[in-house]
Each structure stands twice: as C-alpha cells, then as structure tokens.
Amino acid sequence: MSSANKTPETAQDPPRRRLPKGERLRQLLDVSWVLIGNEGTDALTLGRLADAAGVTKPVVYDHFGTRNGLLAALYQDFDIRQTAVIDAAIAASRPTLEDKAGVIAASYVACVLTQGREIPDVLAALGGSPELAAVKRQYQQAFIEKCEAIFAPFAGPKGVSPAGLWAMLGAADALSQAAVAGDIDEEQARDELRATILAMVGRSR
Incomplete structure (x- = not known):
C-alpha cells in the first residue's frame, strides 16, 4: 500500500x-x-x-x-549513579578526614540536587509498603557500611557508632531535600553535612 x-x-x-x-x-x-x-x-x-x-x-x-518493582528500580538507578559519584570523589580525595568528609557531603548533596524533586518523591513512595521500605533500607545499609569503612582510620578503637552513622544519613537526606525545596542553598547543605560528619567521627575518638 x-x-x-x-x-x-x-x-x-x-x-x-x-x-x-x-x-x-x-x-x-x-x-x-x-x-x-x-x-x-x-x-x-x-x-x-x-x-x-x-x-x-x-x-x-x-x-x-508491578508499580512497586518500578519504584524499586528507580531507587536502584539513583543509588548506582550516586555510589559511582561518591566512589570516584573518595578515590580522588586526599587521605585526611576533612577531605573525606567534604567529598562525601558535597557528592551526596550534588547527586540529590541533580535528580531534583524526583528522588524525594521516590523516597516518599518507598515508605508506602513493607516491600519498598526493605529495598530502601538495603541501600541505606550499604551506604552506612561504606561510610563506616571510610571513617574507620580516623575513629577511635571502637569505630564510629552505628547510631552516629544513621544520624549522619538522616541529616544527609534532610539537608539535601531542604536544598531541593529551596529552603537552603547547596553550599549551606554541603557545609552543614560536612560539619555533622566531622562531629560524628570526633565523638568516636
């Protein structure tokens, strides 16, 4: 035809x-x-x-x-990209606590800002079911373990406390989302997160 x-x-x-x-x-x-x-x-x-x-x-x-499968795949997609950025920044940083804290803070905030309003929406949706909450916690745990290993050389004999690491992650999410919403700017979010990390490691000594 x-x-x-x-x-x-x-x-x-x-x-x-x-x-x-x-x-x-x-x-x-x-x-x-x-x-x-x-x-x-x-x-x-x-x-x-x-x-x-x-x-x-x-x-x-x-x-x-399922829709839950799609949301989980989106979170995984974000986590893979965020992990690659943070790993590259850590590898290129100097072997000091100040540098490690700085690059983690800067990379975390920058990744969330790059994704814009989308990732807070996905994070909120992930809490909507036990299945999605388990996916979110899996990636959170991986980030906690990564930070624990990075900061171990600068901490005391017992290392950084799990409570401190979870508090750091909560601060990272809250500060990044505040920057996305425009309540604070990127520099403020980055500097406050860096200070939170330094204080957390300092308390472990």
Whole structure:
C-alpha cells in the first residue's frame, strides 16, 4: 500500500523500534524520571509509563512486574549513579578526614540536587509498603557500611557508632531535600553535612 493510501495517523507515526533489553530498560527509567518530575509519583503507573514511552503495556510489565518493582528500580538507578559519584570523589580525595568528609557531603548533596524533586518523591513512595521500605533500607545499609569503612582510620578503637552513622544519613537526606525545596542553598547543605560528619567521627575518638 502506498503512503498516499495510509490514514494520516499511520503516515505520521514512526514505526516502533525494537530495542535490546538493556537499552529499553534505560529508556523506561529515563521516561519514568521525567514523568515524576512533571507529574509526581502518584501519576506514575505502568500504563502511564507505557503510553509515555511509546511501548505496549506488556513491555513495561516484563521489565518491572508491578508499580512497586518500578519504584524499586528507580531507587536502584539513583543509588548506582550516586555510589559511582561518591566512589570516584573518595578515590580522588586526599587521605585526611576533612577531605573525606567534604567529598562525601558535597557528592551526596550534588547527586540529590541533580535528580531534583524526583528522588524525594521516590523516597516518599518507598515508605508506602513493607516491600519498598526493605529495598530502601538495603541501600541505606550499604551506604552506612561504606561510610563506616571510610571513617574507620580516623575513629577511635571502637569505630564510629552505628547510631552516629544513621544520624549522619538522616541529616544527609534532610539537608539535601531542604536544598531541593529551596529552603537552603547547596553550599549551606554541603557545609552543614560536612560539619555533622566531622562531629560524628570526633565523638568516636
């Protein structure tokens, strides 16, 4: 059939391109972040994602299974990128407590700001079910263990207390989200988190 005989909709719509699974996952995650940024997490359903990404619903269900699976994948996506940024910054920093504290504070705040309003929305949604709360805690625990190892050479014989590390993480999230909301600026969030880290390690000596 010639293009002249096609309906206007058919003639204008490009054919869907079959992507490798990894590329399709990346596309779906990217579209999800845009949807959250524009409409919030309440609007993010698997059907809405399929429409926005230009794919059929079975494609989205094949990747995520459920909406909770999608939210967990988004948090994992953010955590992977945040971890890479922090690891690179730590590797490039000088072997002093002040430098380690500074790069962790700066990297943490910068990652959340780069993601914008989307990551606080996803974090809020992760608390909506035991399944998602467990996913969130898994990544929080990994970050706690990373910081514990980084600060161990500067702490006392018993190391930094678990309570102190969890308090630091709570401060990191609260300060970063305050910066996203515009209540404080990035420099204030970064400097306060750095001071919190230094005080935490100082108390362990």
